[in-house]
Amino acid sequence: MEQAPSQAAPRLDSEGYSVKKLEARVKACLAEMNSLATAGYALGFHVRYSTPRLLLRTYDARWTEVYSREGLVMQDPVVAWSFANTTPCRWSDLPCDAAGEHVLHRASRFGLCHGVASGYEAGGSRSVCGFARSDREFTISEIARLMSSFKDLHEITNLEGGAPEGMQALLVRCAGKTS
Secondary structure (H helix, E strand, O other), X not given: OOOOOOOOOOOEOOOOOEHHHHHHHHHHHHHHHHHHOOOEEEEEEEEEOOEEEEEEXXXXXXXXXXXXXXXHHHOOHXXXXXXXXXXXXXXXXXXXXXXXXXXXXXXXXXXXXXXXXXXXXEOOEEEEEEEEXXXXXXXXXHHHHHHHHHHHHHHHOOOOOOOOOOHHHHHHHHHOOOO
């Protein structure tokens, strides 16, 4: 009796998820973000205390260096908003003290002139995001698209038993930038 040609079984990660399907979903979400947030973004997934389990930053590397070296996270109104709220807010509408205004002004020198910040909570986990453009404010439609992709990534990276091995590398590779 002749056997039908067998198809290779899909490659699965340690949790049994199709790596190919996960990668396609991640690529689609990040492609949407890359097309809209032309000056970059920062995504922190599944924050415990104050540390994200997964972090992806595509902002100008020079800004990331200044931001990290000077510990600006403690004064950043984008971070403060994202930790405290699940409603998107344009950076121009963020409540800021003088230190927060200073962070946003410094960011603008690196092309992060207009942005939106938000948090998201689902599945017992919180994620935070900030998206930036250099040329103009995000439209309401663009904000909705960014948030939809962000929420999808939150769900993708919050699989039972934790994120699949290699998820950080997958995010970086699919974003096409360095974290």
